[in-house]
Amino acid sequence: MTAAVDEVRDPSLPGRLLAVERDALLPLLRSRPDADFALPTAACPGWTVRDVLAHCSAGLIRVVESRFEKGAFSPESNERDIADRAGWTNARVLDELERGMTEAGEVIAGRTDGAWDGIAFGEWVHAGDVRACLGEPGAYTGEGxxxxxxxxxxxxxxxxxxxxxxxxxxxxxxxxxxxxxxxxxxxxxxxxxxxxxxxxxxxxxxxxxxxxxxxxxxxxxxxx
CATH class of the missing domain: 3.30.1050.20 (Nonspecific Lipid-transfer Protein; Chain A)
Structure with missing residues (x-):
C-alpha cells in the first residue's frame, strides 16, 4: 500500500474516512451485547465504550447541525454531551453515531480552510479506542x-x-x-x-x- 499525501486539500477525504469506518464499525457494535458498552477504555480514562461512542456521536451531530457554541469540544462540553445521553439506549446512541458518520463529511468538506478535518480523524481514532477495548482487530488500521x-x-x-x-x-x-x-x-x-x-x-x-x-x-x- 502506498500512502499518497496531496499538498492541496482533498475536501472529500474526511467524508470518505468516516464512511469507510461507519460501514465497518457499526455492524460490529450492533452485534455486541450491552455489557460490552460498559467496559472501561484504556485510551480514555474514566470513559466506558458507551461514553466514547456518545462523545463521538454528539460531536458529529454538532458538525451536522453547525452548533459550535462557546466551549464546544471542551472537556466540560464533552462530559455534558455524555450526560445528556445517559438515558438513551445503546441502540439510540449507535443510530445517532451512524447519522453523524453519514452526514458530517459533506459539512466538513464545505469548510474550505479544512478547520474541521481533524474531527474526522479524531472520530477514526476513537473508533480504534473502542476496537482495542473490545479486543477486535483493526484498531488504528483497517480500510480507513x-x-x-x-x-x-x-x-x-x-x-x-x-x-x-x-x-x-x-x-x-x-x-x-x-x-x-x-x-x-x-x-x-x-x-x-x-x-x-x-x-x-x-x-x-x-x-x-x-x-x-x-x-x-x-x-x-x-x-x-
Missing part, C-alpha cells in the same frame, strides 16, 4: 488507514508540527509529516502505522517495537 494517514500528514503540516520522516511497515513509500524547518533536522520514525497513530494521539504504544530518533513521543502528541 490510507485516508487517516493522509489526513494526519496534512494536519501536522498545516499546524507547523515537527517534521518527521516515517518509514512504515505496511506502506511502500515514506510518509512525511509536519512542516519543513531550517532550524532542526527532521526526526525519523520506523515501525507500524498503528503505533505512529498512537504516538500522535497520545495513546500508549502498547508494547509495539518501533524506533523514533530526533524527537520524543511527547513532541509528536497532537493533543498534548
Amino acid at each position: 488507514r490510507p485516508y487517516a494517514l493522509s489526513l494526519l500528514a496534512r494536519i501536522t503540516r498545516d499546524r507547523g508540527r515537527l517534521r518527521v520522516h516515517a518509514d512504515l511497515d505496511e506502506v511502500d513509500e515514506p510518509l512525511q509529516l509536519g512542516a519543513a524547518s531550517g532550524t532542526r533536522t527532521p526526526a525519523r520514525f520506523i515501525g507500524d502505522s498503528a503505533t505512529l497513530v498512537r504516538l500522535y494521539t497520545g495513546r500508549a504504544p502498547d508494547g509495539a517495537s518501533y524506533e523514533l530518533t530526533g524527537a520524543t513521543a511527547e513532541e509528536l502528541n497532537l493533543y498534548g
